[in-house]
Amino acid sequence: MDYLKRANEIKDEVIANRRYLHQHPELGHALDNTVCFVKEKLIEMGYEPKDCGDHGVVALAGGKKPGKCILIRADMDALPMKEESGLEFSSLTDSAAHTCGHDTHTAMLLGAAKVLKEMEDEIPGTVKLMFQPAEEMLTGADSMVKGGVLENPHVDAAFGLHIFASLPAGRVLYSVGPMMSSIDIFEIRVNGKGGHGSQPNTSVDPVVIGSHIVTGLETINAREIAPDATAVLTIGCFQAGSKFNIIPDSAFMSGTIRTFDNDVRAFIKKRLVEIVEGTARTYRANATVEFHGEGGALITDPETARIIGDSVAAVIGAENVDGSLPPISGSEDFAFVTCEVPSTFFVLGGCPVDYPAYPQHSPQIRFNEDAFVNGVAAYVAGAVGWLESQAE
Ligand SMILES: [Zn+2]
Ligand SMILES: [Zn+2]
Known part of the structure; x- marks a missing residue:
């Protein structure tokens, strides 16, 4: 035909x-x-x-x-x-x-x-x-x-x-x-302990810990994957607190990972969880990661x-x-x-x-x-x- x-x-x-x-x-x-x-x-x-x-x-x-x-x-x-x-x-x-x-x-x-x-x-x-x-x-x-x-x-x-x-x-x-590209959408919650802005020693500040997490995640691309591997990790949302003198209880971040290699994708997701949980633990908080909208x-x-x-x-x-x-x-x-x-x-x-x-x-x-x-x-x-x- x-x-x-x-x-x-x-x-x-x-x-x-x-x-x-x-x-x-x-x-x-x-x-x-x-x-x-x-x-x-x-x-x-x-x-x-x-x-x-x-x-x-x-x-x-x-x-x-x-x-x-x-x-x-x-x-x-x-x-x-x-x-x-x-x-x-x-x-x-x-x-x-x-x-x-x-x-x-x-x-x-x-x-x-x-x-x-x-x-x-x-x-x-x-x-x-x-x-x-x-x-x-x-x-x-x-x-x-x-x-x-x-x-x-x-x-x-x-x-x-x-x-x-x-x-x-x-x-x-x-x-x-x-x-x-692959797609993964992630959500991070950092659980600290709120308090007065003048006495940070009595609190566990999720804003500072969240900032360390953002910086830590940037090192995946910069230091842990091969130069010829193409990957993007973007945090498009970082929300915490409501007023200048209140240390909030928690912080929330969300973002996306894109790659053209399913092994690189798996590695980044694994390291993201390790860095988030490890950083939070280092500074006396805990943090959780959830993935949504995943596709290879x-x-x-x-x-x-x-x-x-x-x-x-x-x-x-x-x-x-x-x-x-x-x-x-x-x-x-x-x-x-x-x-x-x-x-x-x-x-x-x-x-x-x-x-x-x-x-x-x-x-x-x-x-x-x-x-x-x-x-x-x-x-x-x-x-x-x-x-x-x-x-x-
Ligand atoms: Zn379409
Ligand atoms: Zn479409």
Whole structure:
């Protein structure tokens, strides 16, 4: 089958599905209507979609011929904000908007599902379609991995894609190796003993201890990780006290860690806890650390990235595919899959015509719907191409 030609033929249907999803955005795991829509469309195509995790959907294509299993993923959630794109199919609610383009991912994966179903008998193995919730909360992929998305059948490789309005429409870019950073959000509480500002000896001052902790944490980057390892540790919030002559009982800090290496990430988290607890103990206080919003670095497997990248290039044209994308310092919860299975990830250009290229999450953002043809073709070509490479 000519995937690109078929993707072109179903373009209007992909756009119609996208516009419906765009008008009806939902947040996080609360995707009842979206899940219903996706399952209905899959059933119409002849699939038997299954629920997975907290509001995820899985469906299988192929399996008629023996072979391995590859997973392809789209995320479905929107953001809690008001849309200001001026599009005629703008969000019908002020409390949610698809400003990250996940509506386009869902519509493109539905388009790929249609093409894959039509050629099901020829697929040398199985393609598992993963429609995930709550990417923006970094909890959706995790809930599906825990819900068994990588088993029955066992997934041997995986890839996802993300549209970006800032890149030329229809271009597919990827990195070999580190592609998107890990994320960890931490909260530190220093528990001292409050007192009068004139008699600090009767108190245990959490402001001074917190300051030592900040300085101590700075030495992780400066003195404990290799010069060529890229990591960021930022404390964006430090709160304590209410008045000039009162030593407060406690201090609170929160911040974030980003890396492109999951071993560096683990080391920094371990040292953060040691420095916080050790410093507090040194100055007669105690301190606690809590981590939230955790996600690993998205690292593509070089061999998988090359095979899938070449398969996509063969269909949409080598001039439209670039495997030398530098790492991006944002996070992507598909890393919950890439940490488990050899994977790759694509960035799809979606720059609009005669309209500014707004950054992701901007209320004014628009995406170029012409890019969907290459997106659908990339999903199909990447999945089938990888299965063919394993069957040879
Ligand atoms: Zn986003
Ligand atoms: Zn996104």
